[in-house]
Amino acid sequence: MKISGGKEAGKMKDEELEELRRKFEGQPPQQTLRWALDRFYPTIAFACSFGAEDMVLLDMISKMTPRMRVFYIDTGLLFKETYELIEKAAEKYGIKPERYAPELTLERQRELYGENLYQRNPDLCCQIRKVEPLKKALAGLEAWVTGIRREQSPTRASAAVVERDRKFGLVKVNPLVHWTFKDVWKYITENHVPYNPLHDRNYPSIGCTLCTTPVAPGEDPRAGRWRGRDKKECGLHL
Numbered sequence: 236m237k238i239s240g241g242k243e244a245g246k247m248k249d250e251e252l253e254e255l256r257r258k259f260e261g262q263p264p265q266q267t268l269r270w271a272l273d274r275f276y277p278t279i280a281f282a283c284s285f286g287a288e289d290m291v292l293l294d295m296i297s298k299m300t301p302r303m304r305v306f307y308i309d310t311g312l313l314f315k316e317t318y319e320l321i322e323k324a325a326e327k328y329g330i331k332p333e334r335y336a337p338e339l340t341l342e343r344q345r346e347l348y349g350e351n352l353y354q355r356n357p358d359l360c361c362q363i364r365k366v367e368p369l370k371k372a373l374a375g376l377e378a379w380v381t382g383i384r385r386e387q388s389p390t391r392a393s394a395a396v397v398e399r400d401r402k403f404g405l406v407k408v409n410p411l412v413h414w415t416f417k418d419v420w421k422y423i424t425e426n427h428v429p430y431n432p433l434h435d436r437n438y439p440s441i442g443c444t445l446c447t448t449p450v451a452p453g454e455d456p457r458a459g460r461w462r463g464r465d466k467k468e469c470g471l472h473l
């Protein structure tokens with residue numbers, strides 16, 4: 236695969252993005268990934284949460300190139316199963332995922348903002364523990380790759396396979412955007428991709444321990460995130 240660097244994302248016009256969206260809509264994710272790597276490497280990175288979708292992408296990327304930067308946001312509040320999976324994936328794929336953590340320790344956050352900020356002001360908590368570290372991870376990049384799917388929630392229903400991320404000023408590449416839950420698990424099974432055992436315990440979407448619960452049959456896959464609140468996104472994918 237040809238990998239050439241590029242400094243063109245900032246120059247990409249809306250018409251070009253629209254053309255790319257049409258070109259890659261419904262195409263195999265590997266095709267989108269190949270194009271993205273060729274176009275943006277080395278100023279592209281994969282934001283990996285180690286959820287089912289991201290494990291699919293990690294597997295695909297690892298089979299394509301050892302050179303893609305892979306990073307994750309460690310809020311300090313991830314499940315022990317998630318930390319274990321990060322180690323397992325690093326070993327299986329021979330990668331060193333870059334860890335981005337909040338500037339504030341949990342203790343310092345408590346001192347500054349009081350107990351249980353995640354309950355009183357989850358948007359602020361996510362801003363401190365997720366969005367700010369993400370900004371650092373994305374600094375200097377032209378594009379990032381994410382595992383979001385339209386089916387996951389109404390907030391993601393209009394996501395495009397290639398789009399402008401106005402919040403972070405980058406091109407956002409979502410190779411699995413058109414995939415179904417079934418597609419994800421078919422790939423995981425057929426390719427023996429490791430996954431978080433919490434998925435087998437009715438956690439289709441996994442975030443921080445304090446804000447993630449299992450879902451009941453028929454519920455939205457993200458219904459277990461910030462249960463009982465209006466909040467549906469942590470601010471990374473708005």
Ligand code: SF4
Nearest residue numbers: 357360361364443446
């Ligand atoms: S998901 Fe919950 S605990 Fe995690 S950063 Fe957001 S509000 Fe805080």
